[in-house]
Amino acid sequence: MSEASARILYIDDDEGLRRLAERALSRRGYHVETAANGIEGVAKAEAGAFDLVAVDHYMPGQDGLTTLAQLGALPNPPSIVYVTGSDESSVAVAALKAGAVDYVVKGAGGEFFDLLARTFEQALGQRRLILAKDTAEAALRESNARLEALLREVNHRVANSLQIASAFVSMQAKALTDPAARAALEDTQRRIGAIALTHRSLYTSESVDTIEMDEYLAGLVRELERTWSTPQAPRKLALSAEKVALKTDRAVSVGIIVNELVSNACKYAYPAGTSGEVRIALARDNGDFLLTVEDDGCGLDPAAAAQGTGLGTKLIAAMAGSLRATLGYDPVPRGVRASLRAAAA
The missing domain is CATH 3.30.565.10 (Histidine kinase-like ATPase, C-terminal domain)
Incomplete structure (x- = not known):
């Protein structure tokens, strides 16, 4: 996922700031949609896949922290950047504890949008790393599952082969008339059985x-x-x-x-x-x-x-x-x- 192809949702009740944010972020290569309040923003995030969502704190009807919690509860939640006022450090800390990846101090000037874009870039880079880690772990789990299944099958086949060998030894022992030779083969059969039992235990247990x-x-x-x-x-x-x-x-x-x-x-x-x-x-x-x-x-x-x-x-x-x-x-x-x-x- 490159920044140019990233889909951004900007949630803010300030219509003018929404338009400025849409233009400023679009010029930087992002695909931007906006929402006028938290309820609309959660609905849009639920309906479409967004890579990142920016959430303003003060909004009528539903504030940013409530919106943040609802976004985080989605099946595949996006990364969230929280937007706060300059004197709202406690709110920013609460947002980070609630799951936001970062926060930006709100403003209408160019510095705000530059900072917002840099924050998005960092958040998207972090998301790429997390997705890559999740993909690698999923591949590793799949590989381990295949190897465990293969090992169970090997143990199954080894156990079966040893059982067949044990049956052959038993048949040979029964065909002998020499008591000492028969006893030696019966001992061998029991030894084979003890080893076969370990492989049977392996392919029927959780551990391989x-x-x-x-x-x-x-x-x-x-x-x-x-x-x-x-x-x-x-x-x-x-x-x-x-x-x-x-x-x-x-x-x-x-x-x-x-x-x-x-x-x-x-x-x-x-x-x-x-x-x-x-x-x-x-x-x-x-x-x-x-x-x-x-x-x-x-x-x-x-x-x-x-x-x-x-x-x-x-x-x-x-x-x-x-x-x-x-x-x-x-x-x-x-x-x-x-x-x-x-x-x-």
Whole structure:
């Protein structure tokens, strides 16, 4: 918007001053319309798009401040310059507080119109900057919305692909007769499921880069309980999780650690054919989070040979390293209590 193409509305009850203002501003390249009072001026501003409106303070029937308030309430309000008398500084201050971009001291000489034109130029320049800022922000919001939609779609496709991979592994496991090989593939399937669940959480949530861990762990624990709890060996998994939001890669690491610790507890903590409980807790602690997995089983025997392939232990150590944390085992009267502390950010 250039000054030459700007549309100006000049509202003043003084007919002579209106005519002078129209001629003076038109010579400076503005497209000028006038109104004899505030009511007429608001009606014209509502009917046509003006880039700037000049409003006189003293007018019969409706003063300038009332007119200013009505102009400011329009759906797309114009910039407003307030016109006051030389001894009306308090009125000018009130107008600025009410939304006017500037004010000009009223007069009938050439200096007044020069000052009015310069004030218009500054007000229009400010309006251009505001419009450019609004346009840039709108474009940025639109771009962010597109990127978020794309990221959700990516997470959706990744989750679906991981589910397909999990189904393939499950089919392969069922086709095997070697119990050790079948168990290894079933462990792999659960690990894939833990990662797939993070991507599913991302595309179904408001956030596209963080995961609410209480909701994520609730879904993971349900899946693990369905896997490990059988009529012959019931396993109750109890979760207590506070609201903790983690970035995707950190959430994946926590999910894999929980998967491994819970799976180990379900497999090794309790004798075959007996029931048992595994408790998972996630709590805030200042800027950190504290993860614990606990059972009431047979405990760890340091002298006993390691059970399983040892891959789970390596995965836990690797995931803890990615979180810049160390998994430790707390002394408890019965069973095993594993704990991990890491920064939430």
